[in-house]
Structure formats: C-alpha cells, structure tokens
Amino acid sequence: MKINVQIPKGEQFRSFYMFFIIASMQLGVGLIGIPRIVFMEAGHDAWISILIAYLYIALLLFVMLYILRQYENADILGVQADLFGSFISKVLGTVYILYFIFYILSTLVTYIEIIMVFVLPDSNAFVLGCMLLIIAIYTVFGGLKAVVGVTFLFFMFSTWLFVLLIQPIRQMDFLNFLPVMDKEIIDILRGTIAASYTFTGFEILFFIYPFVANKEKIGKPVFLGLSYFTFVALLATNIAIGFLSPAQLERRIWAVLNLFKIQTSPIIERLDYVVIAEWMMVAMPKVILLMWCISYIAKRIYNLSRETSVYTSASILLILIPFFNEHFIIQRLIDNVSRVSYGIVYIYPFLLLPLVLLKKKTRKK
C-alpha cells in the first residue's frame, strides 16, 4: 500500500470547506440529546464539562494535524502502513470501516426514532432508513466534490434553525446556573466523557486531509469548525438548563426539541415538526461523509469499486435498522459506539504520536 496518495486537481477542494466538514460531522442527532446527557453527570455546571471537552479535542486536533504533516500527502492508512506495515494497516482500516458503519447506524436509528416518536408514529423504520440511505448514496456517487457541496449547502440551509431559539432564550432563568462549580471535579469530568459521543466526527480529518488543496491553511478552518460546534453545544445546553427545571430536564431525552416546541409563528403553529424535518439537513452530512469515508477506505485497502462498497454497507445498514426499534436497544448501541470511539478517536492519536516521532528520528539517521 502506498503511503502518500496522489489526488488529481479536479478532486481537491479548498481548505475553507474544512470548517463546514468538521462542524457538520459534529452536528447531528447527538446535539438534540446533549443537554440531558451532560446535565445528568455534571449538573448545572455542564458548560464547564463542554469547555473541557473543547480544550481536549483542540489538543487532539493539533496532534492529528502534526502527525499528518510529517508526511507529504498521506492519510491515516498511509501513516499506519509506514509505521506498522501493510498488513496491520489493512486490519486497522477494516476496524475503521466497521466503526464507521456502526457510527452511521447509531445516527440513523436515533433520527428515525425521533421521527417515529414526534412526527410519524405509524411509519416504518425500514422505509425511513431507505429514504435516508438513498440521500447518502446519491450524494456519494457524485464524488467528493458533490459530498463537500452537499455538506456545505445543507449546513447553510439549516443554520436558520437557531433563530427559533430566541423565544426560549427570553424565558431563561439565570438562577438555574448558580452556584457555579457546585459539583465535584470528577463529576464535571464525567460530564465531559458523557459528551464525547456528540463531539466525535472530527476523525474524518485523518481521511479527508489529502484532498485539501491548500494544506498550509487547514488549521484555522478546522479549529473554527470545532469552535462553532462547541458554541452550538454550549448554547443548546445552557438554554436547556436555563429554560427547563432540573427535574424536567432529567426526564427529557431530546431536550433541544422541547426548546423549539414553544416557538410559534402566525403561519405555522408547531415549528418543532419543521425543525425535525429540517434536522435531516443537520444529520445527513455526517452519514454522507462517513459513507464516502467507507468507500474511500475500501478502495484504498481492498481496491473495491465505489459501487460495491457503498451498496454493501448500505444493505448491511438496511438489514440492521429494523432491529433497533426500542429506545434502550438504541441507547445500548450508542453507548457501545461511544465506548469504541474513546479508543479509536480520543486515545489512538496520542499513541500514534510517539511512534511517528520515533520513525522520523530513525529516518534521519
């Protein structure tokens, strides 16, 4: 397996779009549930947990970029091939594919569950899954240009949703935040760990890096993307804590949707229906980008065509989706995916760093 990859100029994109890629990868259905998850551990100090998560991930992104910059134009598969050899790199690539498939699965089933609970109780999970996967497949077949374009446009077309949070902001009770640092440090750190599932997604940097045209400027958009998401997560959590009482918040799984519920307009009364439908544009870029990642890894390590890998993974997902029809099963899936993500996303780059440095030193000699 080659360490560095040659990307034709037509497939490259400007680093400016990395902002939307990183932000869209982190936004998604996880955002809807984050206030309660963090609140359960860290109480009304949840915002501190989120800030800690932000700092940790910023450091992590720095490390990831540092690793990638040691090579000419490599992705993580190339780095692994350089460090561990071709075979282990293939094994690790397969682990990534499996992780991404379950990551997509957890996103899809959560969104489908929200649709079935709030909007269409009689709908069929299989049909909904079909619809969402058609969107992903149609985009991925358009190539990376289309994937980035759709990510960007969906981001643009769904950002207006945050305007709808004005009404709950006006009804916030700021006394809910006092006293600050009420909880133990260990509880706040637990909150950080609880938030980690929502924060994942930035690992796409490892795969999409070779496709960026002006790599020297990639740092800024990547960190701004992370900051944007952190800002949104802070906003959602803090409004939920201020707007809902602690007892209410503990019993609301999708607290963010409750915030949208009180907003009305003269033409449309229940805006939360529109919000859930519109959330398709928030949730889908993640699925699309991960699907592209799967096809990219499969092409790189098994030389599979895009059609084969995308159709195969889509059919696996379609078969699995109807089985995740109850909340606690879905919750277990999410727990397991996030447990895996601790290793793959949050710790692995730190293990990789000394090896890369060592390799660099031996190469110099």
Added chain:
Amino acid sequence: MRPVKKRANQADLPLSMDEFENKLETEVLNSQDLSFTVYKQENKQVAVFYIPYLVDSTKIEQQVLNNLLDMQTECTADSILSEIPLSSGEQVSSIRTIRNKLTEGYVGLYVEQENQVIMYELGKTEKRALEKAETESVVVGPLIAFTESLESNLNIINWRMNTPDLAMEKVEVGKRNPKETRIIYLKSVANETDVNTMRQRLSDLEIDMVEDIHIIKQYILDSSTSIFAQFVSSELVDRSMYAIKSGKIIVMVEDSPFALIAPSTLFSFFESTEDRYFHWTLSMFVRFLRFLAAFVTLLLTPMYVVATTYHYELVPSQLLVSLGESRSVVPFPPLIEVFLIELVIELLREAGARLPTKVGQTIGIVGGVVVGTAAVQAGISSNILIILVTMSALASYATPSYVMGNTIRFVRFPLFFLAGFYGIIGLMFGICLLVIHLVRLESLGRPYLAPLYPLRLADFNKAFYRLPEQTKYKRFLSYRPKDKQLFNKERAAKRRDIDE
C-alpha cells in the same frame, strides 16, 4: 469503381448549346424549374440559366442581362467577366458543380463552345423583418429579437458589438444537411477551456439534420437525464450581448432565432435583462420576488398535502377552522384533490399555449373561473386549495425563463406525491434530493450552483442581489474569465471626484 465517379474527372465542356441544355436538365433534379434562355450576341449564342425561385430576378435583369446585351466587344467568357459589374463571378467547368451552385442561388452564363461557365451569386432568401421578442417580454430596454436568418443575426451582433475582439467561429453541424453554426465570444475575455469544450462538443456531433438550436442543445448537454435546463436559450439580442460581455459563449445556428448561452447557472435563469436597466433597489426587490416565487411554487401545494394529510397541528388554530370547514365536504384524500386541481391548471396552460390567441383567452377565463368555482361548489376541492394552486401557478410564471418555470412546476409533482406518502419527512426527503441533484449538475463542465457552491462572495452581487452598477467592477468570476475587470474601480472613483 463506379462509372459515375470517373465521369467527374473527365472534362464536361465544351459542348454545343443543345447538348449543354440536355445535360444540365438531366443533372438538375427539378428540371422543369430550370429557366434556360439563349441570347444571340454577335453571332455567338449565350445561355443564361437559373432556378427562378432561388434568385432575385430584378437583379438578373439589371446587372446581368442589361450589361450582356449592351456589350460591344466579342462575347467570350473573359469579356463577360470584365463587363458585368459583379464581384462574385466564378468560373466553373464541371456539370456537377454547376448543378450544386444553381441550387444555392447562382446564375450561370454559358457561351457556346467555351470550356467555362461563369456563375454569379444572385440568390435571395426569404426572411422576416426584425421584430420584438415574443417569448421573453421586457418593458424597458432594447426589444429587438433574433430572426431565423443567421446572416442577419450576425449582422445584428456585429452592429451591437463592434470590436475586433469579437470571435465568430464557424462549425458545420449535421451530416445530410450541414448547417452553419457559429460560436461567438470575446477573445480576450471568454475562458479558453470553455470555448474549447464547446468547439469540441459541436464538432463531435453526429446528427443527421439540425432543425433548431434546441436540438443541438439536447445533444451537447452535460447531463441529459436532468430535467433542469443547463443552457439558457434566448431570442433577446440584449441578453446575448450581456452574456458575451460577461465572458460567456453563445452559439447560433442557421434557421434558429435562438441563441444558446453557455455556461449557465441555475440563477441565470432568474435574471432578466431589465434588472440592469431599473434602479438597483427595484431590481433587487424584483429579483428576490422571483426567488420567493420559485420557492412558493415548489412548496405551497406540497405543504397543503402535508398539513391536511398528516400534521393538522402545523396549521394555526384560527386557520384550521376555515380549512376544516371547506375540506369537510371533499370526499377525496388531499393528495388526489391536489392532483386533480393541479392537473386542471396544467391542462389550461397547455390548451392556452396551443390554441389561437383569440380563443385561448376565452378558454382561459372559462376554464379558470368557471371550473374553479364549480369545483368548490360541487365539493370536489376546498376553496383554500384553489387559492393555493392558482397562487403557485401564478408564481411559476414570474420566472423570466419559460423553460425554468415549466421545470419548477414539474418538480412540484414528485414533491407532493412524496408529501402525501410520508408527510413532512417525505417532503424534506424530496427537497434534499433536489439540492443534491443541483449540486451534482454541471453546465459546460462548470458547477451549476455557482456562486453558491463553490462559494464566491464577489459574484453574489450579480447572481442574487444587485448593488449599484458602480460596485460591479468585476466580471462573473466563477467562470474564470481571462479578463476579470469590467472597469478600474479606483480610476472610476477618481474621475467622479474631479467632476464634483
């Protein structure tokens, strides 16, 4: 080897007058059309022959016959060439070439026993006068439209844009009946890759015959499966001039009054030439109105299906009362109700376009008013739906491009079927697919959604809003024109200061 081919190499001439006439009549397809007259000029016989409906007979009389009969010297091919004051004299010696030239509108002169025939082009082609545009109506600005004659179209373009920079490349398209096609652009502005792509696509064409530019358009599209038009076609001269100026390419073909403008974006279908002539605030308002209209056309009736089939909660309670009242008598599910009424509107539109103008209006009024009212009274449709359908039909005609208006109206059908199928989620699914489709589209290899994606904020001033003309000192940068500037911003500002 066929004998026919061999004969072409042999010398056909000289011949005696009778032999020549016989030979010509067997070669010319409609020999009864051939006018063949023999004149005696100083003991030599001169034949003048032509196909009457292809040539200008007054010109023959004035230019050829008068001079021929007045000739003082001996009549030979050379003397005729020097005596007749026409510049286009050609000497031809093969009967086949003579035949071809005759059908192109040439007049032939043959002096007995000579081995050359002299031919003059005195053809006439029927063409209509310049008129104002019918399909794209404008209120302000030049109204002149292209005609079916490529010659007069090129004439207009040259007259409107008289610069040595203007390139008018010639390409022949069509196998059986090759037609002259022109690629027109500004050499120092248009992107070379685009010109090459267009030239390549046109010269690669395998077509039997081209009736209109829209035939070519369908052959050179980037994606023939997409319902969205990828090139603007316009009969307004003004619009084509603006396109050329901004670095685009236009293609014109003989016998078609339309110019093809390439590359085009989705947003160029919402531009009207008037936008540049109005005050910028006005044109900005109108531009937003058009985008809003497209949005309304696309979403109004699907939202009705969504609200009445699945989610009554979406409708505010006061409105819900009147909606429920008017829908209570309707026996059909909303999807069928909407489908019926939409179908009626489409029928009215199609009938209105096909019928003669005088009848068309009557049918429109009868159909629109009578059917609409009767449908509500008979309880086939709710009156709110009639309002919504009429509004969205009206909005679809606000799009300056007729083709794009039709496309938007067509796209609505799958959208409300999806809405009827899975409510607001189905509708959103449709919208997502639409966005993805548009992202994937290209026009002449350039992104269709430019400048939205790839993002280029400088071009927003042209594509979405319109600030005063002074701020538009750059061309449309998404197409990477060779010359980026329209005028120098600093110098323009300085000039203005001095004046004040």
